[in-house]
Amino acid sequence: MATVSDDELRQKLLRTVKKEVKQIMEEAVTRKFVHEDSGSIRSLCAAVDACLTHGLKKRVGGLLKSYTTAALFKQVAKNYQPAVVVAQKVSEIENELEMFKSK
Incomplete structure:
Protein backbone atom coordinates (compact mmCIF):
# COMPACT_ATOMS: atom_id res chain seq x y z
CA MET A 1 0.00 0.00 0.00
CA ALA A 2 1.47 3.36 -0.99
CA THR A 3 1.78 5.96 1.72
CA VAL A 4 1.20 9.62 1.08
CA SER A 5 4.24 11.74 1.83
CA ASP A 6 3.92 14.73 4.12
CA ASP A 7 4.43 17.12 1.22
CA GLU A 8 1.77 15.39 -0.90
CA LEU A 9 -0.70 15.54 1.98
CA ARG A 10 0.08 19.23 2.50
CA GLN A 11 -0.52 19.95 -1.19
CA LYS A 12 -3.78 17.98 -1.14
CA LEU A 13 -5.01 19.90 1.92
CA LEU A 14 -4.15 23.23 0.32
CA ARG A 15 -5.87 22.27 -2.95
CA THR A 16 -8.97 21.36 -0.96
CA VAL A 17 -9.03 24.74 0.79
CA LYS A 18 -8.59 26.54 -2.54
CA LYS A 19 -11.40 24.48 -4.07
CA GLU A 20 -13.73 25.34 -1.17
CA VAL A 21 -12.90 29.05 -1.41
CA LYS A 22 -13.62 28.96 -5.13
CA GLN A 23 -16.95 27.25 -4.42
CA ILE A 24 -17.92 29.99 -1.94
CA MET A 25 -16.90 32.69 -4.40
CA GLU A 26 -19.06 31.11 -7.11
CA GLU A 27 -21.98 30.83 -4.70
CA ALA A 28 -21.57 34.48 -3.71
CA VAL A 29 -21.61 35.58 -7.34
CA THR A 30 -24.63 33.52 -8.36
CA ARG A 31 -26.73 34.12 -5.25
CA LYS A 32 -25.34 37.54 -4.24
CA PHE A 33 -24.67 36.24 -0.70
CA VAL A 34 -23.51 33.17 1.16
CA HIS A 35 -25.55 32.14 4.18
CA GLU A 36 -23.58 31.17 7.28
CA ASP A 37 -25.31 27.77 7.34
CA SER A 38 -24.33 27.05 3.75
CA ALA A 46 -13.70 21.37 7.59
CA ALA A 47 -10.89 21.92 5.08
CA VAL A 48 -9.28 24.62 7.23
CA ASP A 49 -9.64 22.41 10.30
CA ALA A 50 -7.90 19.57 8.45
CA CYS A 51 -5.02 21.91 7.59
CA LEU A 52 -4.69 23.08 11.17
CA THR A 53 -4.95 19.54 12.50
CA HIS A 54 -2.19 18.48 10.14
CA GLY A 55 -0.06 21.30 11.48
CA LEU A 56 -0.03 23.68 8.55
CA LYS A 57 0.74 27.06 10.03
CA LYS A 58 -0.04 30.59 9.11
CA ARG A 59 2.09 32.28 6.50
CA VAL A 60 0.13 35.43 5.98
CA GLY A 61 2.74 38.06 6.80
CA GLY A 62 1.46 40.44 4.14
CA LEU A 63 -2.17 40.07 5.12
CA LEU A 64 -2.08 40.53 8.89
CA LYS A 65 0.04 42.70 11.13
CA SER A 66 0.05 40.02 13.81
CA TYR A 67 -0.60 36.30 13.68
CA THR A 68 -3.53 36.08 16.07
CA THR A 69 -7.08 34.94 15.58
CA ALA A 70 -8.21 38.39 16.69
CA ALA A 71 -6.14 39.97 13.91
CA LEU A 72 -7.81 37.70 11.36
CA PHE A 73 -11.29 38.62 12.59
CA LYS A 74 -10.39 42.32 12.61
CA GLN A 75 -9.35 42.02 8.97
CA VAL A 76 -12.62 40.27 8.07
CA ALA A 77 -14.64 42.80 10.12
CA LYS A 78 -13.48 45.62 7.86
CA ASN A 79 -15.73 44.28 5.11
CA TYR A 80 -18.28 42.20 7.01
CA GLN A 81 -20.22 43.93 9.77
CA PRO A 82 -21.31 40.80 11.74
CA ALA A 83 -17.64 39.92 12.21
CA VAL A 84 -17.13 43.09 14.30
CA VAL A 85 -18.82 41.53 17.34
CA VAL A 86 -16.89 38.29 16.90
CA ALA A 87 -13.62 40.24 16.54
CA GLN A 88 -14.29 42.10 19.78
CA LYS A 89 -15.09 38.90 21.68
CA VAL A 90 -12.04 37.06 20.33
CA SER A 91 -9.83 40.03 21.18
CA GLU A 92 -11.19 40.08 24.74
CA ILE A 93 -10.60 36.34 25.15
CA GLU A 94 -7.04 36.56 23.78
CA ASN A 95 -6.29 39.48 26.12
CA GLU A 96 -7.59 37.48 29.08
CA LEU A 97 -5.45 34.50 28.05
CA GLU A 98 -2.34 36.68 27.79
CA MET A 99 -3.02 38.12 31.25
CA PHE A 100 -3.51 34.59 32.62
CA LYS A 101 -0.25 33.40 31.05
CA SER A 102 1.73 36.31 32.44
CA LYS A 103 0.68 35.51 36.03
Whole structure:
Protein backbone atom coordinates (compact mmCIF):
# COMPACT_ATOMS: atom_id res chain seq x y z
CA MET A 1 0.00 0.00 0.00
CA ALA A 2 1.47 3.36 -0.99
CA THR A 3 1.78 5.96 1.72
CA VAL A 4 1.20 9.62 1.08
CA SER A 5 4.24 11.74 1.83
CA ASP A 6 3.92 14.73 4.12
CA ASP A 7 4.43 17.12 1.22
CA GLU A 8 1.77 15.39 -0.90
CA LEU A 9 -0.70 15.54 1.98
CA ARG A 10 0.08 19.23 2.50
CA GLN A 11 -0.52 19.95 -1.19
CA LYS A 12 -3.78 17.98 -1.14
CA LEU A 13 -5.01 19.90 1.92
CA LEU A 14 -4.15 23.23 0.32
CA ARG A 15 -5.87 22.27 -2.95
CA THR A 16 -8.97 21.36 -0.96
CA VAL A 17 -9.03 24.74 0.79
CA LYS A 18 -8.59 26.54 -2.54
CA LYS A 19 -11.40 24.48 -4.07
CA GLU A 20 -13.73 25.34 -1.17
CA VAL A 21 -12.90 29.05 -1.41
CA LYS A 22 -13.62 28.96 -5.13
CA GLN A 23 -16.95 27.25 -4.42
CA ILE A 24 -17.92 29.99 -1.94
CA MET A 25 -16.90 32.69 -4.40
CA GLU A 26 -19.06 31.11 -7.11
CA GLU A 27 -21.98 30.83 -4.70
CA ALA A 28 -21.57 34.48 -3.71
CA VAL A 29 -21.61 35.58 -7.34
CA THR A 30 -24.63 33.52 -8.36
CA ARG A 31 -26.73 34.12 -5.25
CA LYS A 32 -25.34 37.54 -4.24
CA PHE A 33 -24.67 36.24 -0.70
CA VAL A 34 -23.51 33.17 1.16
CA HIS A 35 -25.55 32.14 4.18
CA GLU A 36 -23.58 31.17 7.28
CA ASP A 37 -25.31 27.77 7.34
CA SER A 38 -24.33 27.05 3.75
CA GLY A 39 -22.79 23.69 3.01
CA SER A 40 -19.98 25.55 1.28
CA ILE A 41 -19.09 27.34 4.52
CA ARG A 42 -19.15 24.09 6.44
CA SER A 43 -16.92 22.44 3.84
CA LEU A 44 -14.44 25.32 4.00
CA CYS A 45 -14.34 25.12 7.79
CA ALA A 46 -13.70 21.37 7.59
CA ALA A 47 -10.89 21.92 5.08
CA VAL A 48 -9.28 24.62 7.23
CA ASP A 49 -9.64 22.41 10.30
CA ALA A 50 -7.90 19.57 8.45
CA CYS A 51 -5.02 21.91 7.59
CA LEU A 52 -4.69 23.08 11.17
CA THR A 53 -4.95 19.54 12.50
CA HIS A 54 -2.19 18.48 10.14
CA GLY A 55 -0.06 21.30 11.48
CA LEU A 56 -0.03 23.68 8.55
CA LYS A 57 0.74 27.06 10.03
CA LYS A 58 -0.04 30.59 9.11
CA ARG A 59 2.09 32.28 6.50
CA VAL A 60 0.13 35.43 5.98
CA GLY A 61 2.74 38.06 6.80
CA GLY A 62 1.46 40.44 4.14
CA LEU A 63 -2.17 40.07 5.12
CA LEU A 64 -2.08 40.53 8.89
CA LYS A 65 0.04 42.70 11.13
CA SER A 66 0.05 40.02 13.81
CA TYR A 67 -0.60 36.30 13.68
CA THR A 68 -3.53 36.08 16.07
CA THR A 69 -7.08 34.94 15.58
CA ALA A 70 -8.21 38.39 16.69
CA ALA A 71 -6.14 39.97 13.91
CA LEU A 72 -7.81 37.70 11.36
CA PHE A 73 -11.29 38.62 12.59
CA LYS A 74 -10.39 42.32 12.61
CA GLN A 75 -9.35 42.02 8.97
CA VAL A 76 -12.62 40.27 8.07
CA ALA A 77 -14.64 42.80 10.12
CA LYS A 78 -13.48 45.62 7.86
CA ASN A 79 -15.73 44.28 5.11
CA TYR A 80 -18.28 42.20 7.01
CA GLN A 81 -20.22 43.93 9.77
CA PRO A 82 -21.31 40.80 11.74
CA ALA A 83 -17.64 39.92 12.21
CA VAL A 84 -17.13 43.09 14.30
CA VAL A 85 -18.82 41.53 17.34
CA VAL A 86 -16.89 38.29 16.90
CA ALA A 87 -13.62 40.24 16.54
CA GLN A 88 -14.29 42.10 19.78
CA LYS A 89 -15.09 38.90 21.68
CA VAL A 90 -12.04 37.06 20.33
CA SER A 91 -9.83 40.03 21.18
CA GLU A 92 -11.19 40.08 24.74
CA ILE A 93 -10.60 36.34 25.15
CA GLU A 94 -7.04 36.56 23.78
CA ASN A 95 -6.29 39.48 26.12
CA GLU A 96 -7.59 37.48 29.08
CA LEU A 97 -5.45 34.50 28.05
CA GLU A 98 -2.34 36.68 27.79
CA MET A 99 -3.02 38.12 31.25
CA PHE A 100 -3.51 34.59 32.62
CA LYS A 101 -0.25 33.40 31.05
CA SER A 102 1.73 36.31 32.44
CA LYS A 103 0.68 35.51 36.03
